[in-house]
Amino acid sequence: MTRARILQWAIVLGAFGLLEALCRFRIITPFTMIPPSEMVVSLIRIARTQSWFAEDTLYSLRNLMVAVVIAVFGGYLAGLVVHALPRLRACLDPLFSSYYSVPTFILYPLFIVLFGIGPMSLIVMGSVFGVVAMISATLTALDRIPRVLVKVARIEKLGPLRTIALIKLPAAAPHLFTGLKLAVAYCIIGVIAGEFILATAGIGRRLSLSYNNFDNATMYGVLLLILAFAASVNGALNVWERRIHRRWFR
Amino acid sequence: MSSSAIAPARADASASERDIHVQFRDVNHVYPARAGHEAVHALGPIDLALQRGEFLSIIGPSGCGKTTLLEVLAGLVTPTSGAVEIDGRAVQGAVPDGVGVVFQEDASFPWLTVADNIAFSLKRAGMEKAEIATRVDYAIGLMGLTRFRKAYPSQLSGGMRQRVCIARTLVTRPKLILLDEPFGALDQQTRLIMGEELLKLWRETGATVMLITHSLDEAALLADHVAVMSARPGHFIEVIATGWPRDRDSRLASTPEFGALTSRLWALLRDESIKAMGPT
Ligand SMILES: Nc1ncnc2c1ncn2[C@@H]1O[C@H](COP(=O)(O)OP(=O)(O)OP(=O)(O)O)[C@@H](O)[C@H]1O
Ligand SMILES: [Mg+2]
Numbered sequence: 286m287t288r289a290r291i292l293q294w295a296i297v298l299g300a301f302g303l304l305e306a307l308c309r310f311r312i313i314t315p316f317t318m319i320p321p322s323e324m325v326v327s328l329i330r331i332a333r334t335q336s337w338f339a340e341d342t343l344y345s346l347r348n349l350m351v352a353v354v355i356a357v358f359g360g361y362l363a364g365l366v367v368h369a370l371p372r373l374r375a376c377l378d379p380l381f382s383s384y385y386s387v388p389t390f391i392l393y394p395l396f397i398v399l400f401g402i403g404p405m406s407l408i409v410m411g412s413v414f415g416v417v418a419m420i421s422a423t424l425t426a427l428d429r430i431p432r433v434l435v436k437v438a439r440i441e442k443l444g445p446l447r448t449i450a451l452i453k454l455p456a457a458a459p460h461l462f463t464g465l466k467l468a469v470a471y472c473i474i475g476v477i478a479g480e481f482i483l484a485t486a487g488i489g490r491r492l493s494l495s496y497n498n499f500d501n502a503t504m505y506g507v508l509l510l511i512l513a514f515a516a517s518v519n520g521a522l523n524v525w526e527r528r529i530h531r532r533w534f535r
Numbered sequence: 536m537s538s539s540a541i542a543p544a545r546a547d548a549s550a551s552e553r554d555i556h557v558q559f560r561d562v563n564h565v566y567p568a569r570a571g572h573e574a575v576h577a578l579g580p581i582d583l584a585l586q587r588g589e590f591l592s593i594i595g596p597s598g599c600g601k602t603t604l605l606e607v608l609a610g611l612v613t614p615t616s617g618a619v620e621i622d623g624r625a626v627q628g629a630v631p632d633g634v635g636v637v638f639q640e641d642a643s644f645p646w647l648t649v650a651d652n653i654a655f656s657l658k659r660a661g662m663e664k665a666e667i668a669t670r671v672d673y674a675i676g677l678m679g680l681t682r683f684r685k686a687y688p689s690q691l692s693g694g695m696r697q698r699v700c701i702a703r704t705l706v707t708r709p710k711l712i713l714l715d716e717p718f719g720a721l722d723q724q725t726r727l728i729m730g731e732e733l734l735k736l737w738r739e740t741g742a743t744v745m746l747i748t749h750s751l752d753e754a755a756l757l758a759d760h761v762a763v764m765s766a767r768p769g770h771f772i773e774v775i776a777t778g779w780p781r782d783r784d785s786r787l788a789s790t791p792e793f794g795a796l797t798s799r800l801w802a803l804l805r806d807e808s809i810k811a812m813g814p815t
Contacts, residue, residue: 434642436636436638436642440630440635441659452644455644532646532687533646534689
């Protein structure tokens, strides 16, 4: 472990310890927050005893996965198309650059009207929230492909599809990763928040239910689960990204 | 080299007119105006006939249109006017068969190892694995990259990356080899050695070679003809026959003929280079 790594762990553990102490000494009351150690215990207990746990987790995971696939692949394909059509790109640029300044969640009621209270609305919410990050990253990534590589593709007589698969995709990979990470994070936010607002199932809905019932133990257990999940997905993507970067830019 | 050997090009053209590989006829290229940029007349008029198996080097001041010329011939750029033919067939912005190009910029694929970079075109052509391996091994040896066959381009120096690109082009055994300052990133010694390897390959394969270089020595040493380009819009001010034997090597560089040739090239190029650097 490097010194930076040790320091990072020390800070994280220190923060946990501090929170634990504040809760234990009732400086933070149990009505506000339960100690982190109890969150872990609560999560384990929920996972063992509650029948809704597996159901809701799977429901959310499935919706999330579909949303991620749509946002990432759809975003990549849309990026390729928009990049190939400079006029269209000029039209859409203002939309892309202002997209995340609009609270996309105001559209959620609309999605419910259109797609009903079910997986569809949640998937749409997640992917609509994530897709533009992927489109923007794809555009930047394609812009940064050295022109000489595209010339090589032409000399090699690669058709448009082969050029994408053999040259443009790998050449853009390091920059596409930024988009992938953002898109996944936004999809998680979109799906969970959608469930939180209105849904028939899902871990976000559990969060909302336990919050309304003043069931702090369940609420913080579920919260911990979501945080841990988001953090580990992000961590895994980071590891993968670093591996690619090391190969490319050593 | 007799003084007649430095006579203007094509004095002897009628003798071997039969086997023309590449023909430029009154070619001009103007890059169209874009937002904030005026149109640039980059090239022309160019008239040139390359014999099959000929080695031509091209020198000219920076920005005179050398790369444009090469890209027109490679089918990457459609010239604004004029005609380019390879084997009598028009190149109109479509990449012709049997052409290999080494670009001025680093065109190695950072996501592939040295060996995979070099094998790229061969794999795409559906060649047998054993044959690919033989050719790649040979090219890696030739380019002095044996210790780096599993390395990625990011682990190589600029000169080594350029050698990967040269190898990637040469393993396909193109009939027409276009090289755009391929040794630019190499030191003088490696340059000489690579030049000799290129000559050897040229002799063995009988390919037609067009080499763009900014080294007068290299141009003079390697080629059958040296074409000197003017400042932009680039056209040939003179095409000089070197008169070297086919089995030449770098020892030529110490002969008085070589000295005479390079002084002549420099005399031609000096004024153009000053023009190219001046305000336009
Ligand atoms: N895609 C382009 N669009 C507009 N102008 C261009 C383009 N490519 C080249 N030019 C212009 O055309 C002229 C010739 O360029 P070119 O690259 O052919 O020169 P060169 O002789 O290869 O130069 P160098 O020796 O520096 O490589 C230059 O003035 C350049 O600015
Ligand atoms: Mg050039």
